[in-house]
Amino acid sequence: MLQESKRIKSANYVSNYEAIFACPICHSTMKVIQSKSLICSKHHTFDFAKQGYINFTSHSIKTKYGKELFEARRKLITEGSFYKPLSHAIAKVINEHVGEKKETITILDTGCGEGSHLSTICDTVSSDFFKSVVGVGIDLSKEGILSASKNYSDKIWAVADLANTPYKDKQFDVILNILSPSNYVEFNRLLKSDGLLIKIVPQNGYLKELREYLFHKPEKQSYSNAETVERFNENFQLADSFRLSYTLNLNKSLIQLLVQMTPLTWTATEQRVKSFLNKDSAQITVDLEILIGKRQ
Ligand SMILES: C[S@@+](CC[C@H](N)C(=O)[O-])C[C@H]1O[C@@H](n2cnc3c(N)ncnc32)[C@H](O)[C@@H]1O
Numbered sequence: 001m002l003q004e005s006k007r008i009k010s011a012n013y014v015s016n017y018e019a020i021f022a023c024p025i026c027h028s029t030m031k032v033i034q035s036k037s038l039i040c041s042k043h044h045t046f047d048f049a050k051q052g053y054i055n056f057t058s059h060s061i062k063t064k065y066g067k068e069l070f071e072a073r074r075k076l077i078t079e080g081s082f083y084k085p086l087s088h089a090i091a092k093v094i095n096e097h098v099g100e101k102k103e104t105i106t107i108l109d110t111g112c113g114e115g116s117h118l119s120t121i122c123d124t125v126s127s128d129f130f131k132s133v134v135g136v137g138i139d140l141s142k143e144g145i146l147s148a149s150k151n152y153s154d155k156i157w158a159v160a161d162l163a164n165t166p167y168k169d170k171q172f173d174v175i176l177n178i179l180s181p182s183n184y185v186e187f188n189r190l191l192k193s194d195g196l197l198i199k200i201v202p203q204n205g206y207l208k209e210l211r212e213y214l215f216h217k218p219e220k221q222s223y224s225n226a227e228t229v230e231r232f233n234e235n236f237q238l239a240d241s242f243r244l245s246y247t248l249n250l251n252k253s254l255i256q257l258l259v260q261m262t263p264l265t266w267t268a269t270e271q272r273v274k275s276f277l278n279k280d281s282a283q284i285t286v287d288l289e290i291l292i293g294k295r296q
């Protein structure tokens with residue numbers, strides 16, 4: 001009963017924004033029908049799940065990102081404030097570049113995972129800068145979107161490929177792309193002409209203490225993002241970029257969450273992971289580059 005009402009509530013909310021959708025199969029316009037499905041003019045139909053999200057993929061795609069990883073990520077973001085300086089920095093960038101011109105800002109997070117970044121950023125933009133925000137999040141992982149729609153009901157969540165999104169051209173003021181793959185052709189298509197792309201890439205110091213502890217081979221210890229940054233520059237006009245670096249002291253329970261939330265532990269030996277988990281506290285560095293792009 002409760003879940004049924006969540007599906008209806010979400011379908012009714014999405015119907016206010018149905019104009020942004022385009023069928024991912026035939027690209028025609030879409031409508032919410034019977035508080036239950038999104039249907040295009042050629043009758044391709046996508047149902048709202050009982051948790052309120054829409055699945056636009058035609059077959060289930062297994063990603064390596066599972067329920068446990070997303071749950072740990074959510075707790076580290078919301079309870080551990082692990083990425084708080086990042087969400088504040090992004091909210092500030094959005095306000096500086098877009099805020100002055102708009103009362104309502106539409107934000108799409110591509111590869112949003114379990115949605116805590118999008119939720120925190122939307123909350124900060126509206127509370128600190130008094131803007132009305134529409135938040136839309138997509139990820140290929142059903143586990144991620146399931147968690148997002150369970151925890152954050154005032155957003156539009158969809159299981160979808162960021163290379164073939166279910167939205168019309170030029171619908172978004174801001175596209176976020178946080179530690180996720182990019183598709184610049186699609187991002188260009190989706191952004192309004194004065195829209196902003198904000199891409200977050202890890203830098204050399206990102207989780208360096210954990211990487212140094214887990215791996216002995218130097219190539220696994222460092223990130224090289226020169227190619228990623230180069231590709232960004234080829235496709236978008238770089239309006240600004242800056243590095244955000246800080247070190248946190250994690251207690252034992254936050255250490256457990258860190259180990260669960262990062263793909264780094266997938267390739268480490270069990271013994272090294274266990275030994276890291278036995279620590280009572282650990283200093284961990286977050287070192288990120290924030291790339292801010294405009295359409296060329
Ligand atoms: C490292 S995670 C980052 C998740 C989230 N942005 C965060 O920082 O917590 C990368 C995410 O990209 C998603 N992803 C990978 N390829 C994708 C695609 N083609 N379309 C949509 N999402 C994709 C994965 O499912 C995963 O959730």
Ligand SMILES: [Zn+2]
Nearest residue numbers: 023026040044
């Ligand atoms: Zn269609």
